[in-house]
Amino acid sequence: MEGVSAASAEDSESLLCIINTCTVTQKAEQKARRLIRLILKKCPCAALIVTGCYAQLAGKEIEAIDKRICVIGGQIKSRLSLIPDMLIKSKTEKWNPADFSDSVKTMVASKPAAKPGFPEESFKLSTSAFVSHSRASLKIQDGCNCNCSYCAIHIARGHSVSLDVQSAIERVQELEAKGHDEVVLTTVNIGQYKGAYKDGFCDFPEMLQLLLLNTKHIKFRISSLYPEIVTEKFCRVISDERVQPHFHISVQSGSNKILSLMNRQYKAVDVENACRMLRKAKSNPFIACDIITGFPGEKDEDFNQTMELCRACDFAWVHAFPYSERPGTAAAVMKEKVPQYVSGERAKEITDWAIAQKIKYVEAFKGQEMTAVLETARRPAAISANANSRVIYHAVTDNFIHCEIISNGKASENHAVSLKIKDVLYERIKKGGDIEASAEFL
Ligand code: SF4
Secondary structure (H helix, E strand, O other): OOOOOOOOOOHHHOOEEEEEOOOOOOOHHHHHHHHHHHHHHHOOEEEEEEHHHHHHHHHHHHOOOOEEEEEEEEHHHHHHHHHHHHHHHHHHOHHHHHHHHHHHHHHHHOOOOOOOOOOOOOOOOOOOEEEEEEEOOEOOEEEEOOOOOOHHHHHOOOOOOOOHHHHHHHHHHHHHHHHEEEEEEOOOOOOHOOOOOOOOEEOOHHHHHHHOOOOOOOOOEEEEEEEEHOHHHHHHHHHOEEEEEEEEEEEEOOOOOHHHHOOOOHHHHHHHHHHHHHHOOOOOOOEEEEEEOOOOOOOOOHHHHHHHHHHHHOOOOEEEEEEOOOOOOOHOOOOOOHHHHHHHHHHHHHHHHHHHHHHHHHHHHOOOOEEEEEEOOOOHHHHHOOOEEEEEEEEOOOOEEEEEEOOOOOOOOEEEEEEEEEOOOOOHOOOOOOOOOEEEEO
16 A cells, blocks of 8 residues: 555455554654554454554553554564465455454464564564565664663564575675665664674674675675775775665764763764765765764864864765653653754754755766666656556666656666756755756767
8 A cells, every 4th residue: 555644545355454653753653653554544354563663662552552553673673574474364255354363373473483682583583575675784783782871672682693694695685686776774783793704703894895705796885884884895895886875874962061961982083084984985976964962061162173083074065863762762861951942953954954965965966977876757647548648767877866857768667777957956956856867878
C-alpha cells in the first residue's frame, strides 16, 4: 500500500501490513505511532507486524494499542522470513487478524533470541531485488559497541555484527550480474566492521579492497563515516575511481567539551583532518555531516565552535537536528538542559548556512559532464495519454547531486547515464526538496 494518508480510501483487502520503525528521535517514534493508528483505521482487516528499533524498545506499549498488532523487535527482525509460511498455513478464508497476530506473538515467544543483545541473523533479509528502492544497497554491519550518551540506537540494535567477506563479495557480484551500476554499503558503525575471511578477519578497508578486486564495474557508495575511520589505509582504498566521491560524516558537535559529554571518541581537529584526507583522496567530493544542536550543557560558545568547524571543513551539506531526549540514555539525566527553542534556532542557523553551501557546491558543477545513476522515471499524469509524452527522470550523480532530466529518452532506471548539469534549482534547494539541479542526457 503506497502513500497511505488520512485521505486514502478504506482498504479491506490488505490482510497484513509490516511497519518498520525508528527510535532516533521522539519525532520518529511519534510518526511511527501515527502511522500505526492510520493503518489500523484504513485497513480494518489487516494484522500489523511492527518491527525495527522503536518496536525493540517499546514492544509492550505498541502491542497495547490494538489486538491486531504484534511486535517483532528489531534484533529479531530476520524472523519476518517466517511470515510467508505462517500466512500460507493460516486459513485466509476465515481470516482473523487478531488470531494471526497471536500466532506471531507465539512464534516470537517460543524461541528465545539466539544470542541476547546481538542482532539475530542480521543479514538474512538481504535482497538483490530492489522494487521501490532503485539504488541497490547491501547491509554489511549492524549493531554498535559504542555508548554515545544520547543514543538509543545501540541499545535497540545490540552489539556489532558483520557480514562475512565472502558473502559480501557474492552478493555484490550478484548485483553486478543483474545489471546494477552502484551499490550502497550500509552500516550502523562502519568502524566496527570485522568480517570473517579465510582464517581471520577483515576491517572495512580490507573488505572494500576485496570487493573491488572481485567485481568489474559496479561502483560503491559508503553510507556514513565516523572521523576515526578515515586513515591512510582507508584513503588508499577509496581513491579507487569505483568508490563514489560522496561521504557523510557523523560529527554531532564542534565543541570538544560537548563531544566528550556525548562520549564520542574523537575531537574537532580529527574531523578537520578527516575532511582534508578525503579531499586528497578524491577530487571535490560531496562531504556532508550530521550535527546535533542543544545537547545538554551546550553554551553559545560551544555552538559557535560547531559553526566554526563546519566552515573550516567546508561541508557541502549539514543535516542539523535539535537534540531529542531518549529515555534510558545517559544524556537523558544530564543537567543543564538547553531550551527547545534555542536548539531549534541553532539547528536553523546551521541549516541556513548549509543551504548556501549546497548551492555553492552544485554551482561548481554547472555545465559539467558527469555520470549518474537513474533512480526513477515518471510520466507527468496530465499528459500520460500522449504516446510521445515526456518522461521526468531523477538521477543521482557520482557526487550525490540530485538532478531532474525531462526527456523523451528511453533510459532505464538503476543504470548509469552521462549527463550535463544545466541549472541549479535554487528554490528547490532552499525548500529542502529532493532535486537540486536540472540536467540533460548526453
Ligand atoms: S556510534 Fe554512537 S551514535 Fe552511532 S550507533 Fe554507536 S552509540 Fe549510537
